[in-house]
Amino acid sequence: MEKLEKVQQMITNKLDNKTAWERLSLARMIERPTALDYIDRIFDSFLEFHGDRYFGDDPSVVSGIGLLDGNPVTIIAHQKGRNTTENIKRNFGQPNPEGYRKGLRLMKQAEKFNRPIVCLVDTPGAFPGIGAEERGQGEAIARNLIEMSNLKTPIISLVIGEGGSGGALAFAVADEVWMLENSVYSILSPEGFATILWKDSSRAKEAAEIMKITAKDLKGYGIIDKVIKEPSGGAHKDLDKMASAIKKELIDSFGILKKQPIDELIQKRYDKFRGMGNYIE
Amino acid sequence: MLNNFFKKTKYITVSQQSLRRTEENSDNKPSIPDGMWVKCGSCSKVLYKSDLDESNKICNHCGYHFRLNARERINITIDKDTFKEFDYNMISDNPIGFEGYEEKTKKMKHQTGINEAVVTGMGRVSGTEVVICVMDSNFMMGSMGSVVGEKITRAVEKAIDLKLPVIIFTASGGARMQEGIFSLMQMAKVSAAIGKLGEEGLLYITILTDPTTGGVTASFAMLGDIILAEPGTLVGFAGKRVIEQTIRQELPEGFQKAEFLLEHGFIDRIVPRSELKGTLKKILTIHDRNR
Numbered sequence: 160m161e162k163l164e165k166v167q168q169m170i171t172n173k174l175d176n177k178t179a180w181e182r183l184s185l186a187r188m189i190e191r192p193t194a195l196d197y198i199d200r201i202f203d204s205f206l207e208f209h210g211d212r213y214f215g216d217d218p219s220v221v222s223g224i225g226l227l228d229g230n231p232v233t234i235i236a237h238q239k240g241r242n243t244t245e246n247i248k249r250n251f252g253q254p255n256p257e258g259y260r261k262g263l264r265l266m267k268q269a270e271k272f273n274r275p276i277v278c279l280v281d282t283p284g285a286f287p288g289i290g291a292e293e294r295g296q297g298e299a300i301a302r303n304l305i306e307m308s309n310l311k312t313p314i315i316s317l318v319i320g321e322g323g324s325g326g327a328l329a330f331a332v333a334d335e336v337w338m339l340e341n342s343v344y345s346i347l348s349p350e351g352f353a354t355i356l357w358k359d360s361s362r363a364k365e366a367a368e369i370m371k372i373t374a375k376d377l378k379g380y381g382i383i384d385k386v387i388k389e390p391s392g393g394a395h396k397d398l399d400k401m402a403s404a405i406k407k408e409l410i411d412s413f414g415i416l417k418k419q420p421i422d423e424l425i426q427k428r429y430d431k432f433r434g435m436g437n438y439i440e
Numbered sequence: 441m442l443n444n445f446f447k448k449t450k451y452i453t454v455s456q457q458s459l460r461r462t463e464e465n466s467d468n469k470p471s472i473p474d475g476m477w478v479k480c481g482s483c484s485k486v487l488y489k490s491d492l493d494e495s496n497k498i499c500n501h502c503g504y505h506f507r508l509n510a511r512e513r514i515n516i517t518i519d520k521d522t523f524k525e526f527d528y529n530m531i532s533d534n535p536i537g538f539e540g541y542e543e544k545t546k547k548m549k550h551q552t553g554i555n556e557a558v559v560t561g562m563g564r565v566s567g568t569e570v571v572i573c574v575m576d577s578n579f580m581m582g583s584m585g586s587v588v589g590e591k592i593t594r595a596v597e598k599a600i601d602l603k604l605p606v607i608i609f610t611a612s613g614g615a616r617m618q619e620g621i622f623s624l625m626q627m628a629k630v631s632a633a634i635g636k637l638g639e640e641g642l643l644y645i646t647i648l649t650d651p652t653t654g655g656v657t658a659s660f661a662m663l664g665d666i667i668l669a670e671p672g673t674l675v676g677f678a679g680k681r682v683i684e685q686t687i688r689q690e691l692p693e694g695f696q697k698a699e700f701l702l703e704h705g706f707i708d709r710i711v712p713r714s715e716l717k718g719t720l721k722k723i724l725t726i727h728d729r730n731r
Contacts, residue, residue, distance in 0.1 A: 285658075285677065285678070286686075287677075287678030287679075287682045287683045287686050287687075288678075288683065288686065288687055289683065289687065289689070289691065289692065289695070291677070291678070292676055292677060292678065292683070292695070292696060293704050294704070295662070295704070295705075295706050296658070296677040296678065297657035297658040297661070297662050297675075297676070297677035298662040298706055300658040300659070300677070301627075301631060301657075301658050301659050301660070301661070301662040301663050302662075302663070304627060304628050304631035304632070304658075304659055305631045305632070305634055305635045305638075305663055306635075308628065308631060308632035308635045309632070309635050309636075309639070324615075324624060324655075325615075325624070325627060325654075325655055325658045325659075325677075328624055328625075328627060328628060329658075331628075332628045332631075332632070344621060345620065345621060345624075346615055346617060346619075346620050346621055346623050346624045346655075347615075347617065351682075352617060355617060356617070369536075369538065369539075370536070370620050371536045371620050371621065372620070372621070376621075377621060380535070380536075380621070380622070382621050382622075382625060428632075429632050429636070432625060432628045432629045432632055433593070433629060433632070433633075435586075435622060435625040435626070435628075435629055436535075436585075436586030436587075436589050436590050436622055436625065436626060436629065437532075437533040437534070437535035437586050437619075437622060438530050438531065438532060438533055438586045438587045438590050439530070439531050439532070439533050440527070440529060440530050
C-alpha cells in the first residue's frame with residue numbers, strides 16, 4: 160500500500176514539477192488548445208470582426224465581441240493553426256502590423272462602449288518579414304503598448320500558450336496578466352537565446368531553464384498576477400474543464416475590476432508596470 | 441621561342457622613397473601610431489582621429505555618420521554648462537540570476553566610463569530647458585534592461601513634474617537578454633510613462649541613431665510626437681539575419697535604413713548631424729508654451 164502511495168506521489172511530482180523545457184513543449188504542441196477553442200466555449204454570441212481599416216486583415220489575430228456570462232466583452236487573440244494547413248493560413252500565430260492595428264481598433268471601440276477586454280496571448284512572436292518592417296512592425300507594437308496603458312476599460316490578458324516577446328506584450332498591457340500553468344512568456348525564444356549566447360541553437364533546453372520563462376517563475380517575480388492550473392497532463396487533455404476554469408476566473412475578476420473607478424484602475428495599471436525592474440542605486 | 445630569348449626585360453627602378461610610398465599605399469595605413477587614425481565605415485577612406493572629432497565624427501569625404509557615445513552627443517546638443525545629470529549612480533542588479541552578468545556590467549562600466557546604457561538629465565538646447573536621454577551603444581550594445589527602463593521612466597516623470605519637453609536619442613541592439621522578462625517589461629513601463637507625458641500636452645522628440653532595433657524600436661523610439669533620424673541609421677524591429685532566415689529571400693536595397701523608413705512613412709525627417717541642433721531649436725521654438 161505504501162509503495163502505491165509512493166508511486167502516486169512520484170507521478171504527481173513528475174506532473175507538477177515539470178522542467179521549463181517540458182512546459183515549453185506543452186505550450187508549443189500542435190494539440191494545445193488555441194484561442195478559438197476557448198472562445199467557442201467561454202463566450203456566447205461571439206462575432207468575429209476583421210481588418211485594421213488601413214491595410215488588410217491579419218489571419219493570425221482573431222478579434223471580436225461577445226458575451227461573458229451575459230455581459231458584453233471585446234475579445235482579442237493570437238490564433239495559431241490546429242494543423243499544418245491552418246498554421247500556414249494563420250502564419251503560425253505571428254502577427255504582422257495589421258494584426259496589432261486590428262486589435263487596437265477593437266480595443267479603442269471597447270473603450271468607447273465601456274466594454275471590458277479579454278486578450279488571449281499565444282504567439283512565438285511578431286512576424287519578422289519584409290512587409291512587416293515596411294508597414295512598421297515596431298510602431299504597431301509600440302502604439303499598442305502606449306494605448307493599452309491608459310485605456311479607459313478593464314483589461315485581462317491570459318497567456319494560453321507562448322508569450323513571445325514584444326509580439327505578445329502588445330496584447331498584454333493589462334490590469335491583470337495571467338498565464339496557464341504550462342504557458343511560457345519570454346523576452347525571446349530559448350533557441351534565439353542559445354544562438355546569441357552560445358552560437359548553438361541546439362542548446363535551447365539549457366537556455367529555457369536559465370531564462371526563467373514559466374508561469375511559476377513569472378508569478379514568483381510578480382510579473383504576472385495569476386497562474387491557472389491545467390488538467391493533469393495539460394490543457395489539451397480536458398479542454399472543457401480548462402475553458403470552464405478560465406471562464407470562472409474571468410467572471411470573478413471582471414466583477415471586481417468593473418467596480419473600481421476608472422481613474423483608479425488606470426493608475427493601478429500604470430503602477431503595476433512602473434514597479435517592474437531591478438536596479439541598484 | 442628564340443624571339444623572346446634576347447628581349448630586354450623591363451625592370452622597375454625603385455628608390456628608397458618610392459619603396460616607402462608603395463608600402464604605405466599597399467596596406468592603406470599611414471605610418472602614424474595606432475589609435476590616431478580611423479577608417480570610414482562607408483567609403484573606407486582613412487581619416488585622422490583629430491579631424492574626425494572636430495567634424496562631430498562625420499566623414500569629410502562621404503558624409504558617413506560615425507556613432508557618438510552619450511557624452512559626445514550631450515556635448516554637441518546641450519548648451520555648455522547647462523547639463524544636470526539624473527541617477528548617475530544607478531547600476532544593474534541581476535533579476536533572473538544570470539551567470540556572469542554582474543562581471544559583464546562591471547567590465548562595461550570600466551570600458552565605457554558610464555554606468556549603464558543611457559545617460560539622462562536636463563539642460564538647455566539653444567536656451568530652451570529640456571529633459572534629455574541619450575542611449576549609448578558602447579554599453580552592452582545599448583541593450584535595454586531595468587536600469588535603462590527606470591532611468592528613462594524617471595526622466596519622463598521629471599519632465600511631467602517640471603512641464604518640460606523630452607528629447608531621447610535612441611541607440612540599441614534591443615532588449616537586454618540577461619534580464620529576461622524584466623527587460624521585456626521595460627517596454628511597457630517606458631511607453632506608459634510616455635503616455636502620461638502626452639496626456640499633459642508635453643512635447644516628445646525622438647532622434648533615432650545608429651542602430652535602433654528590437655524592443656526599443658517597438659516601444660519608446662517610435663512613439664515620438666516628432667521622430668527624427670540621422671542619415672544612414674539602421675532602424676528596424678527584427679534583426680536582418682532573422683528576417684533572411686525566416687523568409688529565405690534577399691532583402692531589398694537600403695532595407696531598414698532611415699531613408700527606407702522615411703519612404704514608408706515612419707519618420708518625420710532625416711537630419712544630418714550638422715543641422716540637428718538647429719532643427720531642434722526650430723521645433724522647440726514652435727512648441728514653446730509661452731509664445
